[in-house]
Amino acid sequence: MAELGPDEREIFESLATPLYEETAVSGGLKDSDPRIQPGGPLHEALSLLVALNLLVHDRANHVYIPVDPSTVQSHVVGPMSQRGAELLGESSEWARAFSGLSQAWRRSPTAVRGPITEFHGRAIQTFINGAVAEAEEELLTAQPQTGRERASLKSAAERDKSAIDRGVKMRTLYQHSARRHALTREYVSEVSAHGAEVRTLDEFFNRMIVVDRRLAVIPGPGGTEVGIAVQEPALVAYLVDVFERAWERARPFTSTERSMMNDIAREQRAMTIRMLIEGHSDPVSAKRLGVSARTFAGYVADLKAEYDAETRFQLGYTMGQLGVSGREEE
Template identity: 85%
Template sequence: MPDLGQREREVFESSAAPLYEEAALSGGLKDSDPRLQHGGELREALDLLVSLSLLVHDPDNASYVPVDPSTVQSHVVGPMSQRGADLLNESSEWARAFGGLSQAWRRSPGAVRGPISEFHTHAIGVFISGAVAEAEEELLTAQPQTGRERASLKAATERDQAALERGVTMRTLYQHSARRHAMTRSYVAEVTALGAEVRTLDEFFNRMIVVDRRLAIIPGPSGDDVAIAVQEPALVAYLVDVFERAWERARPFTNTERSMMNDIAREQRAMTIRMLIEGHSDPVSAKRLGVSARTFAGYVADLKTEYDAETRFQLGYTMGQRGVSGREDD
């Protein structure tokens, strides 16, 4: 029996099964059929059916004749079921073995203890995955930038889907710029289909994950290569309150009504004005808006056109004369 996997199953469903039905209805397939020759369009399907003993060659009639599939199925499915049972048993044994290692780590002098812990580089992803996997009730996440790599976003999708499927509620905050990021939109579509809620906000905020309101994971002071895990109840409650206040001001990601999109455009415009007035550099301003430096430069160019200014100095002067601050209601 050949090794069977996803590739073989796809071939079986797409071309081998129809070819078998054709053989069953016609009483066999002639060797001379050009589709079955080497390089023919159905040669791979034929080879698979022969390897599964669903077709056997009849040299007297120079043809391939079908075999009752009920006599073959048990030889194919049975070993797979057994391998699945063996893998489940082996996985439980591995879990037990790792449980022993965890106990040893907690007893070691170097184990991280206390209400605040620090993790570096590759250990950050491992810790986050473990924390999310242990979530029982709720996940709160804030993701300020949208430029996440495809691999990390795929891993996050699988991790978050697993949590949602076991009944964990999830709320996520992005910046408005995330609405233009194709991979982020795909991620949002997948998790919201499972019950997650996602909103966007114009303001800049730091990355954060809160698990069951007992553990908060925030960036370290030196950037993305350090993460701080906080388990002090008062600090976690404070961070949850910050999240809730931002959540109330945010707008549903799934809402694409024209009025909503116009409001979002106005909020991004106001944020751009504030960045200019406060004197931030383009890279810093772009990061705070969650966009590229080129996109931010486009926002500034739009403002120059709106206020009939040729330079940033003229733009700033004109906005100052008109009392524009970027914090107006409209």
Template identity: 60%
Template sequence: MRSFGPDDRDLLRSDAAKLYEEIVAEGGLQEGDPRMVTERRAFDLLLGLGLISPDHEGGAFHAVDPGAVQSRVVAPLGQEGARLLDESSQWAQTFASLAQVWRRSPDTGRGPFTLVHNEAIDPFIAGMVADCEVEMLTAQPQTGRNRKALAAAAVRDTALLERGMKIRTLYQHSARRHAVTRKYVAAVTELGAEVRTLDEFFNRMIIVDRRIAVIPGREDVRSAMVIREPSIVAYLADIFERTWERARPFTMSQKSSTMSGIAGEQRAMTIRMLIEGHSDPVSAKRLGVSARTYAGYVADLKEEYEADTRFQLGYTMGTLGVSGNEHQESGQEPQDE
């Protein structure tokens, strides 16, 4: 049977449909009717589809019920569509298997380091996470992770947890006040993930199965450095573990004692930023808060030490021996919630 395409469908909706209506209204189309010539394409389409049938005895063409014709045209298209969907799925699975081999092999000419740029970053990370077999470690600074990024991460990480994998994630303390982040944390911790926060830590990082790590690339372009060198991956994992031990568990209960301890750590961090002479934008970024919030922290310190200017604040803290390192020097460990 002849196959029909989009052009035929458009013709059927316009000129051929009009001719079909006329044939139905007139009870047929007589042999030799001028419209068989003037509307030849429409006539041939109706005849080819089987919507009109010749009456060999009377030499006329009569309309045929479209319901009886539809299955002959639509059913093969549906079958072909199902076949193409299955074929595309098979191709996707085949390429996924090859991609997994490519990502895992250390000897594909990529070396221990690969720089991934722009639109290629997210698909690469998605594939890397999909290959996870044991555990994923992530460090996520609060800045730069918007609602869309968190929604994508929630879908990706939920699938990972449902496969029985482990996830441990580090945030800055400021993430506890971010509604979207709290929603994400609630979803993944319910499935077994562990999330902790601390005042400051290293930059964004993902480590999968302690065999491959992704860290930010150059700051002037959107890029990510993929690291497969075992010694460096192990080193990054060790940094993560040491930082993890200092961090506080991020649960939804938010006990007052924990929040008090977090406030103290952020206060100490603000003091260190002031003493070290960092600008407000840099200090705010390292704390994971907005410049306005950071300015509020500084204002609170001025009020606490009865200082009118930052110079007076620095002088007073110096006189009192305040360094911002009192918590670390005391040897206190963060308390679990």
């Protein structure tokens, strides 16, 4: 390997690092990509990554594959540290540059995972798509809220139907409110026709997907922008148990029987009462019911009319006098 200096580091930071991150997140870089051909804007960056052994060429599949940067960093930073005081500053800069690659490596679908791994942004969906593609026996999914876009649901439908068609069993839980979401109904109709089972519940835990009871993906502290992949067997088993308990209480999505629809309406009414008694704000209550704030306000208005109350205070007082808790039928 030729001696590396400030010029190479500048290319590494400005061009090579973004190229490596893109390759890691997508799982590979096609060697036919015009940007990396001679004369292309990223040809120099590719050459540097290959020279550093951060990308290796898989000739059989015509792609460049990312290599764990921690195995390469010591070969670059170590010799620089040994040159003496005059190179300490440069080695520090290279160490800082490599630190950014570690996050990209952890987001790569081809990387070896620990028991708990954190993903950010688009890398979440990339990892989920890869995990579903590798499923062999079972998919358990929970979608507690509606509102997904058509393109997202269409992509999910194709991905999930492909898994079902190769023999993977799939069960999905939604909230009752999903029954009123046209795009969700279309998705459910498609996957159900291929053998998936879908049910709804009055309230459910956060979004989750479990693959073959060995891997679970749940939201991180940053909501939709952070995902946590869990491979610790005890934690995955716990999440599966939570899912199974909810599944037993849920109702088939495809059923349109009047009696079941009446039961669902009663469950949503009871949930609204519990939200009011517990003192949750309208946005929080609406989110837990999986409806808009306006729809939740409509539920409250219906209760006011039912109990002949003009204000929420009167409604709460009247329900308290009557012993109404929202759990009468549990």
